[in-house]
Structures are given as C-alpha cells and as structure tokens.
Amino acid sequence: MKNQSIPYKIYLNESQMPTAWYNLRADMKNKPAPLLNPGTMEPMTAQELSGVFCDELIRQELDNTTAYFPIPEAIRSFYKMYRPSPLVRAYCLEEKLGTPAKIYYKFEGNNTSGSHKLNSAIAQAYYAKEQGLKGVTTETGAGQWGTALSMACAYFGLDCKVYMVKVSYEQKPFRREVMRTYGASVTPSPSMETEVGRKILQEHPGTTGSLGCAISEAVEKAVSTPGYRYVLGSVLNQVLLHQSVIGLETKAALDQYGIQPDIIIGCAGGGSNLGGLIAPFMGQKLRGEADYRIIAVEPASCPSFTRGKYAYDFCDTGMVCPLAKMYTLGSGFIPAPNHAGGLRYHGMSSVLSQLYHDGLMEAVSVKQTEVFQAAEYFARVEGILPAPESAHAIKTAIDEAVKCRETGQEKTIVFGLTGTGYFDMVAYEKFHDGNMSDYIPTDEELQKSFDKLPRA
Amino acid sequence: MKNQSIPYKIYLNESQMPTAWYNLRADMKNKPAPLLNPGTMEPMTAQELSGVFCDELIRQELDNTTAYFPIPEAIRSFYKMYRPSPLVRAYCLEEKLGTPAKIYYKFEGNNTSGSHKLNSAIAQAYYAKEQGLKGVTTETGAGQWGTALSMACAYFGLDCKVYMVKVSYEQKPFRREVMRTYGASVTPSPSMETEVGRKILQEHPGTTGSLGCAISEAVEKAVSTPGYRYVLGSVLNQVLLHQSVIGLETKAALDQYGIQPDIIIGCAGGGSNLGGLIAPFMGQKLRGEADYRIIAVEPASCPSFTRGKYAYDFCDTGMVCPLAKMYTLGSGFIPAPNHAGGLRYHGMSSVLSQLYHDGLMEAVSVKQTEVFQAAEYFARVEGILPAPESAHAIKTAIDEAVKCRETGQEKTIVFGLTGTGYFDMVAYEKFHDGNMSDYIPTDEELQKSFDKLPRA
Numbered sequence: 001m002k003n004q005s006i007p008y009k010i011y012l013n014e015s016q017m018p019t020a021w022y023n024l025r026a027d028m029k030n031k032p033a034p035l036l037n038p039g040t041m042e043p044m045t046a047q048e049l050s051g052v053f054c055d056e057l058i059r060q061e062l063d064n065t066t067a068y069f070p071i072p073e074a075i076r077s078f079y080k081m082y083r084p085s086p087l088v089r090a091y092c093l094e095e096k097l098g099t100p101a102k103i104y105y106k107f108e109g110n111n112t113s114g115s116h117k118l119n120s121a122i123a124q125a126y127y128a129k130e131q132g133l134k135g136v137t138t139e140t141g142a143g144q145w146g147t148a149l150s151m152a153c154a155y156f157g158l159d160c161k162v163y164m165v166k167v168s169y170e171q172k173p174f175r176r177e178v179m180r181t182y183g184a185s186v187t188p189s190p191s192m193e194t195e196v197g198r199k200i201l202q203e204h205p206g207t208t209g210s211l212g213c214a215i216s217e218a219v220e221k222a223v224s225t226p227g228y229r230y231v232l233g234s235v236l237n238q239v240l241l242h243q244s245v246i247g248l249e250t251k252a253a254l255d256q257y258g259i260q261p262d263i264i265i266g267c268a269g270g271g272s273n274l275g276g277l278i279a280p281f282m283g284q285k286l287r288g289e290a291d292y293r294i295i296a297v298e299p300a301s302c303p304s305f306t307r308g309k310y311a312y313d314f315c316d317t318g319m320v321c322p323l324a325k326m327y328t329l330g331s332g333f334i335p336a337p338n339h340a341g342g343l344r345y346h347g348m349s350s351v352l353s354q355l356y357h358d359g360l361m362e363a364v365s366v367k368q369t370e371v372f373q374a375a376e377y378f379a380r381v382e383g384i385l386p387a388p389e390s391a392h393a394i395k396t397a398i399d400e401a402v403k404c405r406e407t408g409q410e411k412t413i414v415f416g417l418t419g420t421g422y423f424d425m426v427a428y429e430k431f432h433d434g435n436m437s438d439y440i441p442t443d444e445e446l447q448k449s450f451d452k453l454p455r456a
Numbered sequence: 457m458k459n460q461s462i463p464y465k466i467y468l469n470e471s472q473m474p475t476a477w478y479n480l481r482a483d484m485k486n487k488p489a490p491l492l493n494p495g496t497m498e499p500m501t502a503q504e505l506s507g508v509f510c511d512e513l514i515r516q517e518l519d520n521t522t523a524y525f526p527i528p529e530a531i532r533s534f535y536k537m538y539r540p541s542p543l544v545r546a547y548c549l550e551e552k553l554g555t556p557a558k559i560y561y562k563f564e565g566n567n568t569s570g571s572h573k574l575n576s577a578i579a580q581a582y583y584a585k586e587q588g589l590k591g592v593t594t595e596t597g598a599g600q601w602g603t604a605l606s607m608a609c610a611y612f613g614l615d616c617k618v619y620m621v622k623v624s625y626e627q628k629p630f631r632r633e634v635m636r637t638y639g640a641s642v643t644p645s646p647s648m649e650t651e652v653g654r655k656i657l658q659e660h661p662g663t664t665g666s667l668g669c670a671i672s673e674a675v676e677k678a679v680s681t682p683g684y685r686y687v688l689g690s691v692l693n694q695v696l697l698h699q700s701v702i703g704l705e706t707k708a709a710l711d712q713y714g715i716q717p718d719i720i721i722g723c724a725g726g727g728s729n730l731g732g733l734i735a736p737f738m739g740q741k742l743r744g745e746a747d748y749r750i751i752a753v754e755p756a757s758c759p760s761f762t763r764g765k766y767a768y769d770f771c772d773t774g775m776v777c778p779l780a781k782m783y784t785l786g787s788g789f790i791p792a793p794n795h796a797g798g799l800r801y802h803g804m805s806s807v808l809s810q811l812y813h814d815g816l817m818e819a820v821s822v823k824q825t826e827v828f829q830a831a832e833y834f835a836r837v838e839g840i841l842p843a844p845e846s847a848h849a850i851k852t853a854i855d856e857a858v859k860c861r862e863t864g865q866e867k868t869i870v871f872g873l874t875g876t877g878y879f880d881m882v883a884y885e886k887f888h889d890g891n892m893s894d895y896i897p898t899d900e901e902l903q904k905s906f907d908k909l910p911r912a
Contacts (some may be wrong), residue, residue, distance in 0.1 A: 008536040080464040112841045154836040174881035380610040422878040425630035
C-alpha cells in the first residue's frame with residue numbers, strides 16, 4: 001500500500017462546509033447565452049419565467065454577475081444530514097492498475113436518492129416552500145432526480161408530481177416505490193395526462209419516452225395547476241449553482257492536504273454534476289490562477305458535446321419551453337432503447353456549452369459496454385457499485401490512469417462518482433448476460449434531427 | 457434546532473479506528489454454552505470443526521478468554537474503504553417527535569452490501585484466503601450477508617457460492633445481480649443441488665425456504681467440495697467478535713464528546729448486529745464500570761427471545777450442524793411467508809442468549825406493520841431509507857423517545873441502523889398497498905416446533 005498520510009476518505013468538518021454556492025458565470029468573460037422567448041426570440045424576462053419557475057430560482061437563473069449566493073440556513077441543516085460527502089483516495093484502484101497516477105473521487109452516492117441530485121432538489125423545494133407554493137412538478141430519467149425531489153418535498157411538506165421517462169419506469173420498477181415512500185406520485189411519460197403527452201403518443205405510438213418529452217409534460221402540468229411550479233434537475237444555471245457545493249467541498253478537501261489536481265473528470269448528461277464539480281476549478285482557470293485539464297464524458301449513444309451542434313434549441317420535445325443555446329442533438333432526439341441509465345438529455349447546460357465552445361474543457365464519448373466493464377471492475381476493486389452514469393467518468397479516469405502507467409507520469413486525477421447503481425440492476429443483468437449493445441446514432445440520424453433545429 | 461456543538465455526524469479519524477476486535481466472552485462470568493457434537497453430545501473440538509470452518513475462525517470461535525484479537529492489516533485496509541461509519545445525531549427526528557431525548561444511531565448502510573455484514577465477511581474471506589482455500593459457501597436470507605461475502609471474496613479472489621432463502625430470492629431479484637457483479641453464484645434454497653435440499657423439498661414441496669435450511673445446503677456443499685469451507689454471517693461467536701468494530705467505533709465517538717448513553721437498542725435476528733453494537737458497553741456492565749439498558753428488538757413473527765425456549769438445538773433444518781444452546785423456536789421453524797426482510801433465523805447467538813438468560817439485557821417484539829410505519833416515518837424525517845431489519849430498532853427507539861416526551865426525561869438513546877432498504881421495495885410496496893399482514897405464530901404452532909427440540 002502506498003503513502004498513507006492521505007487517508008482513504010477525506011471528510012470535511014461541518015464547520016468547513018460551504019456557506020455559499022459559487023456562481024461560475026460571474027467569472028466567465030463570455031457569458032452563457034440567455035434563454036429566448038420562442039415567440040419574440042428575445043431573452044426571457046423574469047416576468048415571463050414566473051409562471052414556470054419559483055421567483056428566487058429565476059433570480060438565480062438570470063444572475064450572471066453575483067459570484068456567491070449564501071446557502072439558506074434550512075438548506076445547510078439538510079445538507080448536514082448527508083454532507084459533507086467523502087473525497088476518496090482510490091488506493092485500491094491505483095494499486096490494481098499499477099499506475100503512478102493518484103486518483104481521487106468525490107462520492108455523492110451516500111444518500112437515499114443515490115446521487116448528487118439531492119443538492120439541488122433541497123434548494124429548489126426550499127424556495128418553492130418559501131414562496132408559499134403547494135407543490136412542484138418535474139421529470140426524471142434514471143430516477144435519481146425524481147427520488148431526490150421526493151425526499152426534499154417530504155422534508156418541507158410539498159406535493160411532488162414526477163413524470164418518469166417510460167423506459168426507465170419499466171427498467172426500474174423499485175424507483176417508483178422509493179418515491180412513493182416519500183409521498184410523491186409518479187407517472188410514466190409520455191402519458192395521457194397532458195395535452196403534449198397525448199400529442200406525442202399519437203405521433204410516436206409505442207415510444208419509450210425521453211427527458212425532453214417528460215419535461216414538456218411536467219411544465220404543462222405546472223403551468224396549468226394553481227399553486228404549482230416546475231423544477232428541473234439539470235441543465236439550468238440555477239442547478240449548476242446549487243451543485244457547486246460538490247466542487248467547493250472537493251477543493252476544500254484537496255487544499256487541506258495541499259493536493260493540486262491535473263485532470264478533473266465528470267460525466268455529462270445535462271451538466272449538473274460536471275458543472276458542480278468543476279465550478280471552483282474552472283473559476284480559477286478563468287481568472288488565470290491555475291490550469292487544469294477538464295474532461296466531460298458522455299455516452300456515445302447520446303453525444304451532445306462530441307457530435308452535437310452549438311445552436312439555439314428547444315429544451316423539450318413538446319416545444320413548450322424557452323430556447324436555450326447549447327450543444328444539442330435536436331429536441332426530437334431520443335437515445336436508442338438499448339441505452340441504459342441516465343445521461344439521455346438531447347442538450348447540454350448553456351454554461352458548459354459556452355465553456356466547451358471557448359476551448360476551456362474537453363469532451364470524450366464512451367460506449368456502453370466499456371462503461372459497464374469499468375463499472376464492474378471498479379465495484380470489485382473499490383467496493384462501490386456505481387450508477388451507469390458515474391461509470392462514464394470511471395471509464396475515462398481509468399483510461400487516463402493507464403496512460404500515466406505508460407508514460408510514468410504521476411498525475412493527480414479527480415473524478416466525480418455521482419451515485420450508486422442499486423436501481424440499475426436490470427442494466428447490469430443485460431451486461432452480464434451479453435445482451436448489451438453499443439448502438440451509436442448514424443450521421444444520417446443526427447442530420448435528420450439537426451434539420452429540425454429552430455432557425456436562430 | 458437544538459444545541460449544535462455535537463455535529464450531525466460524528467466521524468472518527470482513521471487513526472481512531474479500532475486496531476483489535478473485542479471479545480465480549482472474556483468478560484462474561486457465565487460463558488456461553490459450547491457447541492455440541494450431536495453424536496456424542498460432547499463439546500465440539502477444533503479438530504471436529506475443521507472440515508466446516510477455517511482454522512483461524514475456529515480458534516476465534518472457541519476462545520472465551522482472550523479479550524482482544526488484533527485486526528490484521530489487510531482487513532484494516534479494507535475497513536478504511538467504507539469505515540469508520542458515522543454515528544449520527546438524529547436532530548431532525550428528535551425535533552419531529554418533540555422529545556427531550558437525545559437520539560443517536562450508528563449507520564452501517566453506507567457500503568455496497570448495504571449493511572454491517574461486510575465487517576465480518578471481509579474477516580472470514582481473509583482467513584479463508586490465508587489458509588489457501590479456493591472458495592467458501594454460505595447462505596443468505598435478506599441478501600445482505602450474501603452481497604457482503606461476494607464483495608469480500610471478489611477482493612481476495614475467492615470463489616463464492618451462496619444459497620439464498622427462496623422467498624428472498626424471489627422478493628429481491630436484483631440482489632442476485634449484485635452478487636453476480638461481484639462474481640458469486642447464487643442458488644435459491646432449498647435446491648436440488650444438495651442431498652439435504654432434495655430431502656427438504658420432498659418433505660415440504662413448495663416451501664419458501666428458511667435460513668436453517670439454506671445453512672444445511674451450504675454446509676453440505678462446503679464439506680463435500682475440496683478446498684472449500686463454510687462461512688456464516690451471524691449467530692457464531694466469531695461473527696460477534698468481528699462485529700464488535702461497530703460498538704468500539706460507537707463508543708469511541710460517544711467518548712470523544714463525553715456522551716453517556718442510557719439505552720442501547722439493536723435489532724436481533726441471529727445477533728450479529730446487536731452483539732457487535734453492545735459489545736464494549738456490555739463489557740463495562742459485566743465489569744461493573746457502567747450500567748445501560750440494552751434492548752434487543754425482534755419481529756413478532758419470529759420471536760426467539762420473547763417466546764423461544766433456552767435449550768440446545770440444531771443450528772440448521774437439515775441437522776447437519778452442531779448443536780448450540782440458544783433461545784430457539786426450533787430448527788424446523790419457518791416464519792410465515794408474509795414475513796418481510798431478514799431476522800428470520802429460528803435461534804439466537806449463544807453469547808446473547810446467555811446474557812439475556814442472566815438478565816443483563818431486555819427483549820421486545822414488534823409487529824411488521826408498525827415496523828414499516830416507523831421505517832417510512834424515519835425515511836421522511838432523517839432522509840435514510842432503512843432496511844426492514846433496521847426499522848425494528850427504529851420503532852423501539854421512537855417508542856422510547858416518546859416515553860421520554862411523556863415523562864420529560866432527557867435520556868440518551870443509541871440504536872444501530874444496520875442497513876438500507878434499496879432491495880426491499882417489494883416489501884415497501886406491500887406496505888403501501890395495504891397488503892402487509894401481521895401474522896404471529898400461535899402457541900400451538902410454537903409448541904409443535906418445540907416438541908421437536910433434541911433432548912439434552
């Protein structure tokens with residue numbers, strides 16, 4: 001075993017936990033492009049957004065200049081129930097790989113939602129409650145966000161209505177039951193409950209659903225139900241703001257031991273985990289205080305960074321939401337049914353899209369089977385059964401560590417282990433049984449989807 | 457929120473982690489009764505046990521005098537991957553209950569096996585590996601032990617063969633897949649793979665199985681396969697020894713803040729969690745250094761302490777194992793099929809049985825529906841979805857805290873939260889749907905089972 005002066009797990013004390021979220025946008029020279037009103041093609045105003053989102057969340061969404069937002073006391077109390085999360089030194093993985101690299105991961109899976117999603121869910125539920133709302137609606141893909149929001153709503157006594165992408169609903173029967181334990185109602189999407197759901201079902205009978213489609217349903221439900229607003233678990237600026245708690249804790253833990261990372265790796269679906277993990281590091285990079293290689297990892301079956309267009313697009317399939325400028329596969333894009341787990345959104349956070357566009361970070365795509373190989377390898381070596389989403393980052397971290405073995409470089413790699421895979425055993429079973437395919441969209445398929453992008 | 461000088465979660469540093477297990481038997485004036493050879497009715501010798509168990513584990517099993525066993529370095533390294541586990545102050549639960557009681561729980565669910573079982577699994581796998589064995593066999597009920605052993609065997613490169621109680625196998629389809637991820641093979645028990653399994657199936661066609669029956673199969677398999685030994689996740693002295701790490705950490709964390717508990721509560725199936733949690737506290741009690749109320753909580757549907765006989769009995773249904781003196785419902789006892797989760801073993805650890813017999817601890821039984829009510833309440837308030845087993849302790853801890861509310865007493869309650877319920881959603885679903893029953897064995901049923909106890 002290597003130098004043990006750095007413990008296996010670095011836990012901050014409660015007194016070292018962040019008291020404010022960090023807003024990366026404040027340090028961006030090129031600000032992320034604003035949301036546009038699809039009718040006027042003008043930036044959405046707070047007024048226009050207020051039917052959909054909570055007021056305070058709109059303020060956070062639109063504020064590109066305030067660097068720090070204090071975390072309200074009630075949210076900090078809740079955070080203390082499951083945070084700080086450990087920054088783990090992967091001694092066993094390093095030894096097994098025979099790499100001189102030093103590998104750390106920020107493990108966000110030690111809470112009942114099984115992922116980092118709770119960090120933003122509790123914030124969004126808090127502001128909804130403060131505003132005197134009765135409940136919120138949302139969508140969920142892999143189910144982590146829906147579970148997190150259910151927990152947050154139970155804590156503040158809010159009603160919670162979740163539209164769950166149908167393919168996940170079917171692959172993860174027990175996710176529904178967890179949400180139910182927390183008092184939420186869960187509807188497979190597309191459903192007959194909403195106008196947009198009925199329309200999508202008519203046009204695409206037998207569709208397994210998509211996040212974009214579930215968003216449309218959740219937004220329609222919120223807008224048409226008095227006392228309700230819509231909340232979202234990724235993509236939005238506000239979500240990245242809340243998730244900065246991941247990066248802030250990671251940086252504090254590294255700083256405590258004088259560790260300077262070389263490479264920071266995160267999986268990327270809509271960008272909530274990646275944006276949160278990298279926030280303070282990217283801030284340093286933007287201010288010229290430090291340099292890091294930052295790598296986004298996405299599924300080859302849903303490759304918005306690596307094969308998408310940087311363009312204004314609808315955030316949802318039903319086109320009821322504003323337009324966002326982002327790397328996108330087109331709002332009609334739906335990953336092939338064989339695609340397991342989350343990271344299935346057609347677009348990417350506007351903040352991350354701008355940073356990627358400006359060359360401040362890299363992106364790679366990885367195939368499903370190699371992701372599950374990495375997941376199983378990691379589970380056996382490090383003892384944690386990862387969510388498929390998280391395993392994308394594991395795969396790339398292992399790749400980088402193996403490169404270090406070949407070059408002899410002692411790089412320090414930090415990656416985000418966003419969650420656990422307890423509810424993904426159907427996908428693991430497919431992998432074990434050799435029934436997992438690596439289908440990747442063809443250029444023609446993508447072009448067909450790009451053709452439907454709105455004209456800017 | 458109350459006095460915050462005690463954090464929500466007390467984590468020990470790695471340097472404060474126990475370096476030796478504590479053997480409670482060393483401080484017991486009345487030693488636990490020895491295992492008997494069913495042929496001779498004489499205490500089993502190390503020689504006789506060596507076909508079934510690993511040599512070092514036999515030494516630990518039979519040693520009633522050595523107070524501390526050093527934890528080998530390789531096991532301590534593995535412990536560092538998921539330990540120390542947090543001792544959580546249940547501030548939110550206290551506030552919700554409006555109780556002056558101070559409630560703490562030792563949370564053992566933050567590892568992939570989802571429970572405390574890993575503490576002994578890694579030790580047993582280590583000694584098997586040290587002895588040069590090829591693999592181990594075992595049984596599992598709720599599936600936590602099987603998962604833990606799979607993880608431990610993957611770590612040391614041992615083969616792992618698990619017999620899983622059929623009713624659990626069917627209620628928890630994904631448990632099998634997790635074990636498979638760790639390379640184990642899983643067989644629903646009773647099976648046609650063993651002589652004893654075939655015999656039980658012939659006598660009780662359609663049986664949903666029991667731990668006692670799965671033990672018989674696993675032992676037969678181990679004894680008949682060269683290079684294999686049998687390992688067990690509860691009941692045995694060696695298991696309680698390894699699990700003392702729970703109590704030692706709990707005590708160290710409490711001592712650090714000068715906290716003196718009044719009541720210590722643990723769920724009890726075979727006794728692994730309870731025996732581990734209470735070990736150092738009971739040690740103090742035995743040495744006259746401190747006094748505590750210690751409460752074992754068991755299911756009313758499998759009430760070995762509260763309704764069993766204190767007698768020599770077979771450890772398994774097939775009667776292939778030695779006899780143990782314990783509180784028992786009879787080795788043929790099988791909980792009604794409606795019984796959810798673990799805590800389904802017919803007997804209780806000989807150590808705990810002796811302590812209970814000597815009036816050093818109390819026992820209560822609780823009904824299934826009230827256990828799930830407590831589980832859901834706790835999940836919503838404290839954010840952790842508990843395993844049904846753990847929820848037995850939660851139920852009793854809440855009962856004691858409510859008593860404090862009524863009497864105004866500021867008691868300090870510590871309970872063991874042994875694991876998470878992610879794989880128990882079928883049971884939660886039954887509860888939500890109102891399909892859970894509270895069947896309790898009748899006196900006649902128990903008498904019928906007692907009538908088959910071996911004559912001492």
